[in-house]
Amino acid sequence: MQQQNKTDLEHLQSIYNEGNLLECLKASDFFLLVNPQNHDGLLLKAKCAFELSFDKGSDNNFLDMAINSFEQLLGLIPAHEESMLYLAYISIMITGTNLSKAISYCTKLTASEHLDIRIKAITYRQEAYFQTGEIDNALNDLELLIKLNQAHAIENRSLTDLKLGELYARKADLYLYHKNDRAKAMAVFKEGLVYRYKDVHTYILIANLAIDHQEYEFGGEVAQIAFFSSNADADEELLALYDQLTELTQRGIINKPVIYAMFIGRKIYQTQLGYDTVDMLNFAQDYIKVFPDWFIPYHYAGAALYEAKSYGEALFYLQESLAHGGLALGLQRFIEVTYRVKGQLPLIEKWPVDSPVMYYNAGVSFFEESESNIRQADTAGELLKIRANFYKISYHSFYDYFYNGKGNGADNEPHIFAMCCNNYGIALSELGEYETAVKVHQLGYSLSPFWEQLSSLATALLALKRYEEVIEVTEKASIYSDEYLRFEDYIDLKGKQLEASYALGRKEQASNLLNLIEEEYNTFIAAHQSELSGQYLFLLSQRYIVIQNIRQELLSEDSLENAVQVWQDQLDKNPDDNSSWYMLMQNYFQLKDYRQCIACADNYQSVKGAAITMESVQKVHYVRGMSYLYLGNYVSAKENLINLLDNCQPGIETQESTICDANINLAQCSYALEQWDECMDFALAAVACYDRNGWKWDDLRLRATLLYADACKVAGETDAAIGTVINILKVVPDNEEALKRKKEWKSGGLFSFLKRR
Numbered sequence: 143m144q145q146q147n148k149t150d151l152e153h154l155q156s157i158y159n160e161g162n163l164l165e166c167l168k169a170s171d172f173f174l175l176v177n178p179q180n181h182d183g184l185l186l187k188a189k190c191a192f193e194l195s196f197d198k199g200s201d202n203n204f205l206d207m208a209i210n211s212f213e214q215l216l217g218l219i220p221a222h223e224e225s226m227l228y229l230a231y232i233s234i235m236i237t238g239t240n241l242s243k244a245i246s247y248c249t250k251l252t253a254s255e256h257l258d259i260r261i262k263a264i265t266y267r268q269e270a271y272f273q274t275g276e277i278d279n280a281l282n283d284l285e286l287l288i289k290l291n292q293a294h295a296i297e298n299r300s301l302t303d304l305k306l307g308e309l310y311a312r313k314a315d316l317y318l319y320h321k322n323d324r325a326k327a328m329a330v331f332k333e334g335l336v337y338r339y340k341d342v343h344t345y346i347l348i349a350n351l352a353i354d355h356q357e358y359e360f361g362g363e364v365a366q367i368a369f370f371s372s373n374a375d376a377d378e379e380l381l382a383l384y385d386q387l388t389e390l391t392q393r394g395i396i397n398k399p400v401i402y403a404m405f406i407g408r409k410i411y412q413t414q415l416g417y418d419t420v421d422m423l424n425f426a427q428d429y430i431k432v433f434p435d436w437f438i439p440y441h442y443a444g445a446a447l448y449e450a451k452s453y454g455e456a457l458f459y460l461q462e463s464l465a466h467g468g469l470a471l472g473l474q475r476f477i478e479v480t481y482r483v484k485g486q487l488p489l490i491e492k493w494p495v496d497s498p499v500m501y502y503n504a505g506v507s508f509f510e511e512s513e514s515n516i517r518q519a520d521t522a523g524e525l526l527k528i529r530a531n532f533y534k535i536s537y538h539s540f541y542d543y544f545y546n547g548k549g550n551g552a553d554n555e556p557h558i559f560a561m562c563c564n565n566y567g568i569a570l571s572e573l574g575e576y577e578t579a580v581k582v583h584q585l586g587y588s589l590s591p592f593w594e595q596l597s598s599l600a601t602a603l604l605a606l607k608r609y610e611e612v613i614e615v616t617e618k619a620s621i622y623s624d625e626y627l628r629f630e631d632y633i634d635l636k637g638k639q640l641e642a643s644y645a646l647g648r649k650e651q652a653s654n655l656l657n658l659i660e661e662e663y664n665t666f667i668a669a670h671q672s673e674l675s676g677q678y679l680f681l682l683s684q685r686y687i688v689i690q691n692i693r694q695e696l697l698s699e700d701s702l703e704n705a706v707q708v709w710q711d712q713l714d715k716n717p718d719d720n721s722s723w724y725m726l727m728q729n730y731f732q733l734k735d736y737r738q739c740i741a742c743a744d745n746y747q748s749v750k751g752a753a754i755t756m757e758s759v760q761k762v763h764y765v766r767g768m769s770y771l772y773l774g775n776y777v778s779a780k781e782n783l784i785n786l787l788d789n790c791q792p793g794i795e796t797q798e799s800t801i802c803d804a805n806i807n808l809a810q811c812s813y814a815l816e817q818w819d820e821c822m823d824f825a826l827a828a829v830a831c832y833d834r835n836g837w838k839w840d841d842l843r844l845r846a847t848l849l850y851a852d853a854c855k856v857a858g859e860t861d862a863a864i865g866t867v868i869n870i871l872k873v874v875p876d877n878e879e880a881l882k883r884k885k886e887w888k889s890g891g892l893f894s895f896l897k898r899r
Contacts, residue, residue: 151183153169157169158189166186167190185224191208192208192232213225227263227266230245231266245267249267264283281313281317306337309334325355328357336551338554342372342380350386352364358390359399365383369410380411381407381411398436398438405425419446423443425442426446437468440462440466441459441460441463444475444476445471447459456475460475473490473494473504475512477528478515478516487525493531497553498540498558501533501536505532512525530572530573560592561586564583564592567580567582579602580602583599592626593626596619597635600619604641612641620635633662633682633686636659637688637692640659641692664716683719684753687720690719703733709722710726739766740766740769763782764783767785768807770782771783776814779811783804806849809853813853825847825853828842829850844879847866848879851883
């Protein structure tokens, strides 16, 4: 019988854990018919009824049932802590009845061995004391709660600081509104400020209290936090606070915290206050005279000029601000302004001391404003490192707060920390530091889950070829509702999942997934075609590229003719699908159908527009240029191959190969067009690629060198031509082409009929 009861209770518990409360309640009732005094059965019934009582469609029967069941359990076990805790909560927080009994329950529970029960009991009791008007007892309980939380802060500092901020605010409110003791209220607010409060109205209240008590520096410090915490609901109060600060300065009360708060207020409420760039600049210059070694007025002067695009003037103020300490956002603007004015990035000798939130904000601004505006091929790498460092500083400062017990409650921003992890991880992946990126993204997701973090994590995992994890992560991200996850983002995630499946060699699974994605993609477009802008459709096609790349990989095992047919079918479904044009371009090139290849390249470039990547630009110009070359249209071939060269970056190994190949083909085009000087220049440029990269002689180098020799001969530079051939024979003594030229040129035979034009 005992074994059967145990089995039944385990079943009941599993139903409860799954959230099937009504089913669990009915099953508990049935179980209790046979076992009317079973403690676990009564507890499950009581908890089910309690939770069901919160259903808006239910009446009070569930709550009455819960109370009766908890009381019945207490009758069986007078010291049953969970029952007392529930009954106290119901009396104090829901019904407001039987408060004296509830207080007695709470008092008994303060002796519990379990910390969480003690804390809840004292929390409920202080609320009961408040309701009965016993304010001193409520204050004593709040002090007990503060000490308990402080003693156990190490277990979860973030939650503890949040709770402590709430407790101090509650305690101060009791002194202010129920004891009418403004001085004591302000002292409590000040003591709890280290934990931070989450309501801007609290900071406004504290700032006003401080000003009333002539604690102007403290009032200014709190006003800064209030302005930084501004929201539309508090605008009127914050503007009134700004007026109070202005009045203080007019009375000759001038200190740095007050002035700093005024700078923040002026910046946030510039429109409402009717100020412009000149006003801010004049205000800043006034306080530069008062505090010549203080970085804040320099910072805001520089910020005003930066936003007015007066970069030359802004540079001085931003530089001075950093020289005296500076802020993270000031450094972001200084980097951009220096590049705009001087044409080069500055050497950052010292990064300012600033909060992790501000370094995160500076990183976002650097990416969205500075990096996007001044990024060039030669600065891209350095700008990426700078962006990563903004996020790195923010990340490590946040980490110190959450895991090393450093800093204060101002850093208690888990969601901002998680967003920092996402942005820092993205930068690390761009730098190729994928292992670190994975750890950062995983930490960020544990702090505050959102799908973007999973997407970024999948990118890093893909780079590390950890494909099983990619599939797990993308599947988790894909189930987010469309309230958070837009369709184009869903397609991006599915593309990563598809890529991982294919990389694992699961071709049948990949093919089935591809078909499913294609069906979802086409269904979405068909259902929303009329409401989707051209820009959005283009974005969708961009996200669809990965899917199309895997389609091309799967088609690579089929004939080129069949692959062409598949891509033409894709275009019939989506005529503006740029990836279909791209794949057709490549397939026609492989089939040596050069006219069709050129047409597809033109269409791809037209559909892709400005969004075309550098890699795709190079590919288009290469296949189109080579197609023209094979068709004998050397002028168009040269035009494309020169464009290819213009879009290459010397110094990168893969790019060096492309540069070398393009120069050889350009030399061939120039030779065919009898442009001898250009032929020699392009051929020499190809040879130079071999020399600077230390490549060994091969057929391509021989081809380039022979083209150079031929052009020299036709141009009348016979000695140079023969010397080049002799150099070839030193390396490749039995090369037939070189031997033939050496023999003919010395006798004036071969090519002697060609004349320089």
